[in-house]
Amino acid sequence: MSILVTGSTGIIGTQVLDHLKDSGAGLRALTRSPARAHFPAGVTPVQGELADVDGLRRAMQGVSTLFLLAPVAADEFTQSLQALSIAREAGVRGIVYLSVFKGDEYVDVPHFSCKRTAERMIEAFDMPATILRPAYFMQNDVRQKEPMQQQGIFGMPIGSKGISMVDVRDIGDAAARELLRRERSDVPLPSETYALVGPDAITSASVAAIWSEALGREVQYGGDDLDRFESYMKTMTTPWLAYDMRLMLQRYQQDGAVASAAEIERFSQLLGRAPRNYREFARATASEWRGK
Incomplete structure (x- = not known):
């Protein structure tokens, strides 16, 4: 039996594999191009993608635990539900699903609603799953390097309400812990849900001060x-995705995405430590930039 990691070459999938690589578990990584993929030793590349039903069926054979990360795509809704259905057909006994923080509230943001619908399917069929709901990734702000260094401007319009941003390394750590817990259990485990959030509410004012x-x-x-x-x-991606991101930021500006003390504490218990904070991320990132 083995763990199958989807989204294996992306920012989260690589973190998940990095945290799993020395676990001793059988590891498979779903990728469109196995010949070009570079994975840690012991990880078996498996050709396929979520949009390829037959390929996904082949990839799921012999899989006991699944890390499901559906891309933000025009057909994310279909990809997610098909992947969950195929996992059920294949007898997968443990799932870790990467959803999104505030998905139940931001119903007008397409990719948030897609992830919430996948959660509803997990709930409706009582699937043995851990649902991880990460907030805005701290590492998204690496894209602000040029405007901050050249113009002194932080250009992401996050608003003043506050966002409990999370470090992707903590997402990978949390996912790996839950994947191994489910993989090592002799029986399917009850469902769990975690908000993956940082300890600080980052605002327009605080982000400028930190940087x-x-x-x-x-x-x-x-x-x-x-x-x-x-x-x-729109200069970098499709119009539909640009609009989707606009709707997300509109909700951040209107309502914020601030975690409760209970949500932060629960995430800390999962990690066995406090989640990384934004100031640490910014300091480390700025130091890395200076070293290049």
């Missing part, structure tokens, strides 16, 4: 202009 300190220069928040953000995103 000013980390970079040793003044950094200002670039403002809440969502028209400008959407236009910029």
Whole structure:
């Protein structure tokens, strides 16, 4: 039996595999291009993708535990539900599903609603799963390197309400812990849900102050202009995804995404330590930039 990791070459999948690599568990990584993929020793590449039903059926054979990460795609809804159905058909006895923080509230954000619907399927069929709900990734802000270093501007319009941003390394750690717990159990385990969140609520004011300190220069928040953000995103991705991201940031600006003390404590218990905070991330990132 083995653990199958989907999204294996992305920012989260690579973290999951890195945390699993010395566990002794049988590890498979789903990838479109096994010949070009570079995985840790002991990880078996398996050709396939969530949109390929027949390939996914082959990949699920002999799998006991599944890490399911569906991409933010136009057909994410279909990919997620098909993958869960195929897992049921294959007799997978443990699932760790990567959802999103506030998915039950941000119903107007397409990729949030897709993930919440997948959660509903897990609940409806009483599937033995751990649902992980990560907040905005700290590492998203690495893309702000050029505007911060060259113009002194932090350009992501996150608003002033606050977001409990999470470090992707903590997501990988949490996912690996739950995958191994389920893989090593002799019986299917009850479902669990965790909010994967940082200990601080990062706002437009605090993010500028943190980066000013980390970079040793003044950094200002670039403002809440969502028209400008959407236009910029359209230069890099599809219009539908640019609009999806706009809707997400609109909700961040209107309502925030701040975790409760209980949610932070529960995540800490899963990790066995406090989650990383944004200031640590910014300091380490700025130090890395200076070293290049």
